[in-house]
Amino acid sequence: MRVCGIYFSPTNTTKIIVKTVFYGLTDSGRLYDATTPEGRRLPFVSGSEDVVLIGAPVYSGRLPEVFADYLREKDFRGKKVAALVVYGNRAYEDALVELKDIITSKGGVLIAAGAFIGEHSYTSEVAFGRPDAGDKAKAGEFARAIEKNISREISVEVPGNRPYRERRISHPMGPHTGDTCIQCHLCAEKCPVGAIDFHDSRKADFEKCLHCHRCIYSCPVGAKTFDRGMEPIRRWLVEHCSEKRLEPEWFTE
Numbered sequence: 001m002r003v004c005g006i007y008f009s010p011t012n013t014t015k016i017i018v019k020t021v022f023y024g025l026t027d028s029g030r031l032y033d034a035t036t037p038e039g040r041r042l043p044f045v046s047g048s049e050d051v052v053l054i055g056a057p058v059y060s061g062r063l064p065e066v067f068a069d070y071l072r073e074k075d076f077r078g079k080k081v082a083a084l085v086v087y088g089n090r091a092y093e094d095a096l097v098e099l100k101d102i103i104t105s106k107g108g109v110l111i112a113a114g115a116f117i118g119e120h121s122y123t124s125e126v127a128f129g130r131p132d133a134g135d136k137a138k139a140g141e142f143a144r145a146i147e148k149n150i151s152r153e154i155s156v157e158v159p160g161n162r163p164y165r166e167r168r169i170s171h172p173m174g175p176h177t178g179d180t181c182i183q184c185h186l187c188a189e190k191c192p193v194g195a196i197d198f199h200d201s202r203k204a205d206f207e208k209c210l211h212c213h214r215c216i217y218s219c220p221v222g223a224k225t226f227d228r229g230m231e232p233i234r235r236w237l238v239e240h241c242s243e244k245r246l247e248p249e250w251f252t253e
């Protein structure tokens, strides 16, 4: 089967699920990482493949705006698309329906959709270590469900509300940098929105920052920490979302 996969994944949990589904469908094909501005500039070829696979994390019950804008520039005319979102054990709310609407508005047909769970970008105390072996096994099952739907004329229904919930913008926050910084600029290269200064990577533009935490995870010397303004949100998440283990689900009808 010919598959073209595309994902946005600052802290790699979406990438793990997309890869597991992708390699459950095919051993060849193209996989695009659209997390960085450079990645989003690469030509996204969707030629003669049987299915396009799209994966995104859930931000505030929605898609990350930068990835939604990127997908809106694409052409999915005549394409069968399988879509998935990965969320941090709280809720995915309107993210799948938003993804479906973008795919449909660009001429694609959604043949399968899934919602998976990944360790919360804000704290490892919520959904620690996920996706784990159980999640990956379910991603394999989702790949088989996609396979079954490829030959069907179907456009699947997904949960979510229209109008979508409003994106909650917390006050501008971003990463701080400690004295151990060696100015390797890895954080600046990896930032999905170019919020970190390439000349002095201790500086970040808090107005641009997505709060994705990619710079915190990617710093080789642990010099980056996130703004203390995030603490009340972290505490809320640990209190309300760390006890119950939510499970992946998918929609194929």
Ligand SMILES: Cc1cc2nc3c(=O)[nH]c(=O)nc-3n(C[C@H](O)[C@H](O)[C@H](O)COP(=O)(O)O)c2cc1C
Residues within 6 Å of the ligand: 008, 009, 010, 011, 012, 013, 014, 015, 056, 057, 058, 059, 060, 061, 062, 086, 087, 088, 089, 090, 091, 092, 117, 118, 119, 120, 121, 122, 210, 211, 212, 213
């Ligand atoms: C800005 C932001 C908003 C988030 N909002 C939600 C949310 O509404 N619900 C939820 O369950 N998880 C939420 N998360 C957690 C991520 O969806 C989750 O950690 C996901 O696995 C991250 O994907 P990635 O590893 O591909 O970056 C949010 C994370 C960030 C950075």
Ligand code: SF4
Residues within 6 Å of the ligand: 010, 174, 175, 190, 191, 192, 193, 194, 195, 196, 204, 208, 209, 210, 211, 212, 213, 214, 215, 216
């Ligand atoms: S500066 Fe903000 S947007 Fe850039 S990687 Fe760090 S947390 Fe993400």
Ligand code: SF4
Residues within 6 Å of the ligand: 177, 180, 181, 182, 183, 184, 185, 186, 187, 188, 201, 202, 218, 219, 220, 221, 222, 223, 224
């Ligand atoms: S990745 Fe870490 S060490 Fe490298 S420039 Fe960024 S903060 Fe400094």
